[in-house]
Amino acid sequence: MLQTISNSSEQTIIFSILFFIALLFFLRRKKNQQGFSLEVTASLKGFAILTIIFGHIGYFLFTDHSFLFPLSTISGVGVDLFLLLSGYGLAISALKKNYLPLEFYQKRIGKIFLPLWITLIIFLLLDATILHIFYNWEVIVKSFLGFYPRADIYLDLNSPLWYLTLILFYYIVFPWVFKPKKPFLSAAFLAIISTILVSLTLPVNPGVQHLYQLHFLAFPLGIALAGLSQHWPKVSQHKIFQQIKSPIQSEIIRYISLALLFGILFFSLRPEENQLIYQLLSLLSAISITTIFILTKLRFQLLEVFGNYSYEIYLLHWPLLYRYDFLFRFFPAGPSTAIYLIILLGLAYLLQKIPSNTFNFNKKSP
Numbered sequence: 001m002l003q004t005i006s007n008s009s010e011q012t013i014i015f016s017i018l019f020f021i022a023l024l025f026f027l028r029r030k031k032n033q034q035g036f037s038l039e040v041t042a043s044l045k046g047f048a049i050l051t052i053i054f055g056h057i058g059y060f061l062f063t064d065h066s067f068l069f070p071l072s073t074i075s076g077v078g079v080d081l082f083l084l085l086s087g088y089g090l091a092i093s094a095l096k097k098n099y100l101p102l103e104f105y106q107k108r109i110g111k112i113f114l115p116l117w118i119t120l121i122i123f124l125l126l127d128a129t130i131l132h133i134f135y136n137w138e139v140i141v142k143s144f145l146g147f148y149p150r151a152d153i154y155l156d157l158n159s160p161l162w163y164l165t166l167i168l169f170y171y172i173v174f175p176w177v178f179k180p181k182k183p184f185l186s187a188a189f190l191a192i193i194s195t196i197l198v199s200l201t202l203p204v205n206p207g208v209q210h211l212y213q214l215h216f217l218a219f220p221l222g223i224a225l226a227g228l229s230q231h232w233p234k235v236s237q238h239k240i241f242q243q244i245k246s247p248i249q250s251e252i253i254r255y256i257s258l259a260l261l262f263g264i265l266f267f268s269l270r271p272e273e274n275q276l277i278y279q280l281l282s283l284l285s286a287i288s289i290t291t292i293f294i295l296t297k298l299r300f301q302l303l304e305v306f307g308n309y310s311y312e313i314y315l316l317h318w319p320l321l322y323r324y325d326f327l328f329r330f331f332p333a334g335p336s337t338a339i340y341l342i343i344l345l346g347l348a349y350l351l352q353k354i355p356s357n358t359f360n361f362n363k364k365s366p
Contacts, residue, residue, distance in 0.1 A: 003328050008067040014334030026301040040293050043300045044081055045307030051078035053317055060153050080218040080286040087222025094178055101175040115351055119315040149204040160318050162208045170219045183227030191220040213275050258295055261288045312348035
């Protein structure tokens with residue numbers, strides 16, 4: 001049930017203060033600039049999952065959509081960040097050691113499906129026993145297989161999982177299309193395949209296909225960025241970069257670059273109805289945010305924590321917030337949002353710990 005809120009601006013300010021105090025408390029200075037390090041990747045994942053949570057809360061839990069504005073407006077960029085980071089991570093891993101398709105699936109697929117199956121079983125049992133909601137066998141089987149052809153935010157078992165079908169497609173085709181010696185060609189080929197597929201009539205709801213059409217280029221772009229990273233050591237030796245010898249010059253260039261990136265980000269976040277332009281602007285935003293996180297000398301440890309548990313939080317957040325809400329309906333929205341983030345972190349920790357301890361999975365996904 002949608003919640004009403006009479007003081008959305010005030011509650012947004014309260015939550016923002018609580019969140020940024022926590023962000024500053026865990027803020028640290030990077031010991032060294034390592035480019036696209038694991039810490040940067042984790043921070044970006046944390047940023048992405050928070051934008052998605054804020055978007056779902058602001059636009060789908062409350063009748064007044066101004067709650068959490070403007071934090072709630074860039075959830076689409078968060079989706080692109082996840083896809084971009086997934087493409088980048090898989091490509092970087094494959095450039096170091098190229099697995100055969102079967103080895104690739106054995107290494108990766110279990111990390112996706114085991115947490116998914118655990119959450120599905122939990123929510124199916126809770127829905128049946130507490131809410132007396134029952135789903136037909138076709139929906140249940142498709143859910144366990146990772147196929148989510150519909151994304152009704154209020155009626156489906158876990159509507160945000162439409163994304164899972166898209167990322168599973170990329171995981172399935174990646175070991176067949178990616179060639180370590182030709183990463184750019186691999187990215188282009190996958191982009192062409194994706195373009196053709198999203199233009200066809202797929203066996204999914206039109207709303208889900210529309211979401212595919214808004215985000216299908218992000219994963220191939222991540223592969224292309226991984227290929228570009230191979231050439232960065234050579235580019236950094238160019239005479240233009242060699243002329244930058246003074247630390248002061250380096251800092252000036254850093255701050256100018258950050259200012260330009262924030263300007264690009266501000267431009268790219270403008271509303272756009274055309275699907276292609278929307279996707280390109282969203283990708284521009286994702287690249288700008290990624291570059292900002294790389295260039296800054298600050299380490300956002302709070303975001304890193306959310307990033308390390310982002311997949312589990314993604315699986316858990318919507319049913320908990322919507323069907324099993326026990327805070328928003330009784331308490332002010334700002335503090336309730338902060339408490340829910342803590343609860344989601346705790347539950348995500350448990351969800352990650354169970355399969356990782358049982359099946360010896362690594363806690364950090366590349």
